[in-house]
Amino acid sequence: MSTGKIGVTSQDLFPIIKKFLYSDHDIFLREIVSNAVDATQKLKTLASTGEFKGELGELTVDVKIDKEAKTLTISDRGIGLTKEEVEKYINQIAFSGAEEFMDKYKDQANAIIGHFGLGFYSSFMVSDKVEILSLSHKEGAQAVRWSCEGNPEYTLEAAEKADRGTDIIMHISDEEKGFLEEGRIQELLNKYCKFLPIEITFGKKKEWKDGKQVETEEANVVNDTKPAWTKKPADLTEENYNDFYRQLYPMSDEPLFHIHLNVDYPFNLTGILYFPKIKNSVEIQKNKIQLYCNQVFVTDSVEGIVPEFLTLLHGVIDSPDIPLNVSRSYLQSDGNVKKISNHITKKVADSLFDIFKKDREDFEKKWDDLRIFVQYGMLTEEKFYDRAKKFMLLKNTDGKYFTTEEYETIVKENQTDKDGNMICLYATHTEEQYTYIDLAKAKGYDVLLMDSQLDNHLINTLEQKTTTTRYVRVDSDVIEKLIQKDEVKASSLTEEQKNDLIPVFNAQLPNEKVNYIVTFEALGAEAQPLMITQAEFMRRMKDMAAMNPGMAMYGEMPDSYNLVVNTDHALIEKILESKDTELSDKIAEITAKLSPVIAEKEALEALKKDKKEDEVPQEEKDKMAEVQKQITEINAERRALLTGFGKDNQIVKQLIDLALLANNMLKGEELAKFVKRSINLIK
Numbered sequence: 001m002s003t004g005k006i007g008v009t010s011q012d013l014f015p016i017i018k019k020f021l022y023s024d025h026d027i028f029l030r031e032i033v034s035n036a037v038d039a040t041q042k043l044k045t046l047a048s049t050g051e052f053k054g055e056l057g058e059l060t061v062d063v064k065i066d067k068e069a070k071t072l073t074i075s076d077r078g079i080g081l082t083k084e085e086v087e088k089y090i091n092q093i094a095f096s097g098a099e100e101f102m103d104k105y106k107d108q109a110n111a112i113i114g115h116f117g118l119g120f121y122s123s124f125m126v127s128d129k130v131e132i133l134s135l136s137h138k139e140g141a142q143a144v145r146w147s148c149e150g151n152p153e154y155t156l157e158a159a160e161k162a163d164r165g166t167d168i169i170m171h172i173s174d175e176e177k178g179f180l181e182e183g184r185i186q187e188l189l190n191k192y193c194k195f196l197p198i199e200i201t202f203g204k205k206k207e208w209k210d211g212k213q214v215e216t217e218e219a220n221v222v223n224d225t226k227p228a229w230t231k232k233p234a235d236l237t238e239e240n241y242n243d244f245y246r247q248l249y250p251m252s253d254e255p256l257f258h259i260h261l262n263v264d265y266p267f268n269l270t271g272i273l274y275f276p277k278i279k280n281s282v283e284i285q286k287n288k289i290q291l292y293c294n295q296v297f298v299t300d301s302v303e304g305i306v307p308e309f310l311t312l313l314h315g316v317i318d319s320p321d322i323p324l325n326v327s328r329s330y331l332q333s334d335g336n337v338k339k340i341s342n343h344i345t346k347k348v349a350d351s352l353f354d355i356f357k358k359d360r361e362d363f364e365k366k367w368d369d370l371r372i373f374v375q376y377g378m379l380t381e382e383k384f385y386d387r388a389k390k391f392m393l394l395k396n397t398d399g400k401y402f403t404t405e406e407y408e409t410i411v412k413e414n415q416t417d418k419d420g421n422m423i424c425l426y427a428t429h430t431e432e433q434y435t436y437i438d439l440a441k442a443k444g445y446d447v448l449l450m451d452s453q454l455d456n457h458l459i460n461t462l463e464q465k466t467t468t469t470r471y472v473r474v475d476s477d478v479i480e481k482l483i484q485k486d487e488v489k490a491s492s493l494t495e496e497q498k499n500d501l502i503p504v505f506n507a508q509l510p511n512e513k514v515n516y517i518v519t520f521e522a523l524g525a526e527a528q529p530l531m532i533t534q535a536e537f538m539r540r541m542k543d544m545a546a547m548n549p550g551m552a553m554y555g556e557m558p559d560s561y562n563l564v565v566n567t568d569h570a571l572i573e574k575i576l577e578s579k580d581t582e583l584s585d586k587i588a589e590i591t592a593k594l595s596p597v598i599a600e601k602e603a604l605e606a607l608k609k610d611k612k613e614d615e616v617p618q619e620e621k622d623k624m625a626e627v628q629k630q631i632t633e634i635n636a637e638r639r640a641l642l643t644g645f646g647k648d649n650q651i652v653k654q655l656i657d658l659a660l661l662a663n664n665m666l667k668g669e670e671l672a673k674f675v676k677r678s679i680n681l682i683k
């Protein structure tokens, strides 16, 4: 028997291990089991090259709990360790870089463990004592037992072991006795070891019998040694891919597409990414891409390793070039990791383009589910934008799909305005905006459906990239002005007539937290008499503000709509006529009162004209104020008169309600009133 000191120059190793890994004690199991797997694979390699000539036999790694002895043991039938090897690989941990580790990461909590070959020592996070009992595969080897109690002293002695391979016997400490629970270990094996390349067994398989679980004779194998991503795409069917998806996320719907990644230069990476069907946003967060290193689970928080928009995808990525156990900030600054991220972006874009080219019909069918990923990618990754614009689809209100290029050839001729801008009309809701869509279609225009959460942002980006294309919602203006071909002709109404109509219509507008501005357009006798529109810019800003806290300013502004009066329409003429007949006496009265006051005001202004402000006598100033007050009063009287007229006028009432109805703004009580009134009108 020999005793000695573990060959790290500092005494601090154990405290550091305990401290650094404090937050994640679970990983000890991954480290010990993957060492066992490595040892087994090494033996298989030696056998295949002929260096090992013995019987390989069963090569499983066994995990065992002994509750009485309070031990957790991992046994393998791999290459094993000779006494010299234990001295070299276990005692002289400085060999694999521990010393360097100590120097570099003394003060850093998120340090690297596995990276520096300290994996084995992580067992001390949960154990009072760890033993290694090993028999090397080498001919005539003597079994050895190494034992250490979490301090730099160890013992190493000859031992009895019948079978080749290594047992790592961990005497679990009292604080960590949870690791002696079967359920806990099973959970960890599922998490970290589910796809290790050597069979891992843990107890016996269980079966349901007479309403309870009973053990069978069969070993409980916890892993799938050949997960789909390690196979060649040519050897896998669509069904295999879907099966693997279910293996990863048992509760989820079938995915839309998969992409099989297989890179060997300039780094090694394999994996399968799935585009999931997203039913709601909660689900996006639930399933995550899992990151593996040689089939050992590393993490499922892949932010910084794959581009942000792809974190919405599901699946696995496996790369020996992604270091195990390193901190997030380290990963993100790692050159390899950056390359991996870029490569995945490119690969995803290329694969989508391939699918698009190969089966356009299928691609279109899946587009509505797919677009959130593509749009998110286009908005956040310049490189992805450039690739994705070839297959990014626009959908119109008839359910037809176009690439932006195809769409341009279709609408360019008919939808270019007098300034040479191609105007793409869109709706966000086919039902709610039906009236407007209908008007646009009657003009021979096409209307896109832009109803995803990201469309607003995408439209902004598309406009920035192609300066002569503009997107406007169908209800943002009257159709003649949405795509303005010629100068709109001037309205035939006088300023006075317009001024009189404003209070008439205002009288009937709902008095909510919404601003209405009455405007006048000569739209032709056939167009609608009255329409409600909302300017594109303001609406878009408000919509974006709803998703973006930085734009709160826009969100707080009141909604502002235009009430567009078509001055060419017979009904508007009719309103003016009935106003003139019904109110002629009263208007004449008001005008009679107003005329002398205006005359007085003009006279006063003439007096004032050549004087400087301080030369005007106080008396004149007072008179002017008095006259101004009278004018205001008379005007208010006139406005009240017109408001009263508007309130009582059935045509005004009906037209406003129809305009609100067409804009989907007439609801609840107002709608009920409208229905009643309409019935009365028929009566």
Ligand SMILES: Nc1ncnc2c1ncn2[C@@H]1O[C@H](COP(=O)(O)OP(=O)(O)OP(=O)(O)O)[C@@H](O)[C@H]1O
Residues within 6 Å of the ligand: 031, 035, 036, 039, 076, 078, 079, 080, 081, 089, 090, 096, 113, 114, 115, 116, 117, 118, 119, 120, 121, 166
């Ligand atoms: N079950 C085992 N069978 C044979 N050799 C083992 C076994 N476990 C550990 N070893 C030896 O001990 C060495 C140290 O193991 P440790 O886990 O500390 O570091 P590593 O495996 O080199 O690095 P890492 O775990 O970070 O990948 C290994 O390189 C291996 O040579």
